[in-house]
Amino acid sequence: MTGANVHCAMADDLDTDDGSWILALEGALQEQCSLHDLRLICRSKSIPDSMRGQVWYRLLGSSTGSPADGLERFNEIFDLANQSKLREDCKIFVEKLDNEEEDKVSILSDLESLVTHYCKTRHINYDPNNGWMHILTPLVSLKLPKNELYSYFNAILDSYIPRQCHFNGVAMHLFRLLLLYHEPELCSFLDSHKIAPNLYTQKWFLSLFAASSNLQAVLALWDYYFIRGDPFLIFFLSLVLVINAKDEIMAHKGEKEKILETIAELPQQMEAGDIHDFCSLAVLYSAQTPFSYKRDYHQALFGEDASDERMDLLVLSQALCLxxxxxxxxxxxxxxxxxxxxxxxxxxxxxxxxxxxxxxxxxxxxxxxxxxxxxxxxxxxxxxxxxxxxxxxxxxxxxxxxxxxxxxxxxxxxxxxxxxxxxxxxxxxxxxxxxxxxxxxxxxxxxxxxxxxxxxxxxxxxxxxxxxxxxxxxxxxxxxxxxxxxxxxxxxxxxxxxxxxxxxxxxxxxxxxxxxxxxxxxxxxxxxxKSAVVKDKLLDYIVNPISAGDNEPTPKSKSKENPSTGGKSKGAGKLYRNIAPVFSIDDDQDGDDPTFEGSSEREADAPNQELVAISSWLKRPDVINSFRCHEVKESGHAFPSYLLITPSHLYALREIEDRPGFARISVNRSLSSIMKITSKKRHPEFITFKYGNIKGEETIIVDLDRFVVPQAGDAVKLVKLQLFNNSSAANANS
Missing domain, CATH: 3.40.250.10 (Rhodanese-like domain)
Incomplete structure (x- = not known):
């Protein structure tokens, strides 16, 4: 039996002798055992403070960088573009420490040198919101020499902090898909409140919870994290937090700020004694997830070569599910x-x-x-x-x-x-x-x-x-x-x-x-x-409120010369005080449909459709809400889009496949032009907006747009509310 095996066997006796695994750990460190054996000895245990620095050094040693990257190579020139901000943040950091004043001066100098050198070797600027100061907090508590401190810091950033944790980043899209996979109801709830993952997970991801939890809990968490060696664990730790708080989160329906406040408080409740159960749950969720994403997106999130990030972003941003x-x-x-x-x-x-x-x-x-x-x-x-x-x-x-x-x-x-x-x-x-x-x-x-x-x-x-x-x-x-x-x-x-x-x-x-x-x-x-009849049947299912199999004519087959069959909208042909247009929600039981005079089907992006940045449009102050959807054309093609509702207009932004983050305005309608909204009882996510005008008691439909909207009910209610508000305002002014 080799020395490493003896130490592993001793560690397995933890249940009968609380100190045996520590003795095994001491022997393993002295004998420079393999990482595999070291992880077996430390598995599911919190490392003693006196040994944490040695153990972390071994666990992070494979990614601490080459000697050429070491802090000893720093030229002591502090000339970053925002050097003054970095120095200010370092001072704030040091003032929070309990160290002696002499120690604080030394720590301040080491921190500024460390971060400056890292920025220069990576050719990046210092960002106060990148979480680095929070990552340094547990490391400084180990009281390491500054060269080792830099090696640990370098290894953690390179191996465990995912890239693209911003809005529309690869990490955020992947987290949302994982949440959708495990808890689709909660994911839909957060989507409906326009709460993107970066709004509540960015701090967690960039600091491995060091920005949101107490020091002892973070040290115990990082013990588990580095022992396991899985950089994707942060995704599942975050999942566990929000999923376990599902009821509390969903109790604040309609209160976006309260929801974000509730989620932000979750890591603050963690204690060191909670870490084992917390991490075990995260590992369980990871085991219950298809592992394709690890192979497909490890390079984009944690690798050195980020050349494929654009393609990964395109794939994930357009993914319907995991x-x-x-x-x-x-x-x-x-x-x-x-x-x-x-x-x-x-x-x-x-x-x-x-x-x-x-x-x-x-x-x-x-x-x-x-x-x-x-x-x-x-x-x-x-x-x-x-x-x-x-x-x-x-x-x-x-x-x-x-x-x-x-x-x-x-x-x-x-x-x-x-x-x-x-x-x-x-x-x-x-x-x-x-x-x-x-x-x-x-x-x-x-x-x-x-x-x-x-x-x-x-x-x-x-x-x-x-x-x-x-x-x-x-x-x-x-x-x-x-x-x-x-x-x-x-x-x-x-x-x-x-x-x-x-x-x-x-x-x-x-x-x-x-x-x-x-x-x-x-x-x-x-x-x-096939014949036009077959095409009309397909269109009829998506567009019209006539049951499948009915012998009623479709809108295109109705004759304008016969108003009795196509010219009237049942019980809804009159204006209310000559102000509001006809508005109704149809279902499978309603067989009436207004005359259809034409269609401006737009099968492909036209050059005259305005090109816009999706994020800027979603943040427009007049946008009340937005909904992910597919715009469905008469041919059956469906285009990933965003449906935006303002007090006066309905917009659809059709995503551009080869330009992530950009879209063309494929639909721009005044709400006052909506004559009817139809849907199917069996498939309420298929909704059709019909536009036109009123001629006497006759509703004339001149155009329509069709969408598949997962939150169709919310979208329709919002449109109806805006129409009601607009009608009330018009009546008040008349």
């Missing part, structure tokens, strides 16, 4: 081996797979445990979709109870990987999120990525030498002649093929004639090629 990689999905299905030993050890989640592709694609090949839920049913056959959802939930419950291979609490949805079709998959996911279903994830790249990963695994294992005409091992009922991915792959290899595919296997728009098989199975291609 992304799950194809590799993690296939590992959970035992179709791929874990890429690393740590992944194999941490793999504890079981997914319930939901394949949302059209039926013909599913029947041409699918994963063996996947439940089929055709996303097209949501619009074309809502009643059948409702039945399918109930069957899905029942099947999930039964498979979990039976401990079958298909069972899992974590719902993972995937589509074809083709952008047009997957717009409806996103609507299905939004359907579940709106109902506050926990553990909802979406597979990146869809079935196309699944197919390619299985083929790539066979090539890597030497089973085949090329990806052409390979039968992907692991798929059920795979038919290469009908499989879209196989069809695309074949067309790529053909020198006469008109269409190409991108790296994800998603077919790009062909310039010539494309594969006939692809055309036959492309849902949206078929929808566009």
């Amino acid at each position: 992304p799950v990689s194809v590799q993690e999905l296939l590992v959970s299905c035992h179709l791929l081996n874990p890429p690393t030993k740590s992944d194999a050890e941490s793999r504890a989640l079981r997914f319930f797979l939901v394949d949302c592709r059209p039926a013909e694609q599913y029947n041409a090949g699918h994963l063996p445990t996947a439940f089929h839920l055709d996303s097209n049913l949501m619009l074309t056959e809502p009643q059948a979709f409702s039945v399918a959802v109930q069957a899905l939930l029942s099947s999930q419950k039964q498979s979990i109870a039976a401990q079958s291979a298909a069972g899992g609490e974590h719902l993972v949805f995937f589509g074809s990987g083709r952008e047009a079709e997957d717009q409806y998959v996103h609507m299905v996911v939004a359907f579940f999120l709106q109902r506050h279903v926990q553990f909802v994830g979406l597979v990146q790249g869809g079935f196309s990525a699944v197919h390619q990963a299985l083929v790539a695994a066979q090539i890597e294992n030497g089973v085949v030498a090329t990806s052409v005409s390979i039968e992907p091992v692991g798929l059920v009922d795979h038919n290469p002649s009908l499989c879209l991915v196989c069809t695309v792959n074949k067309s790529e290899e053909s020198p006469t093929a008109a269409g190409k595919s991108n790296a994800q296997g998603t077919p790009q728009h062909a310039t010539g004639s494309s594969s006939s098989s692809s055309n036959k199975t492309d849902f949206f291609g078929r929808m566009r090629s």
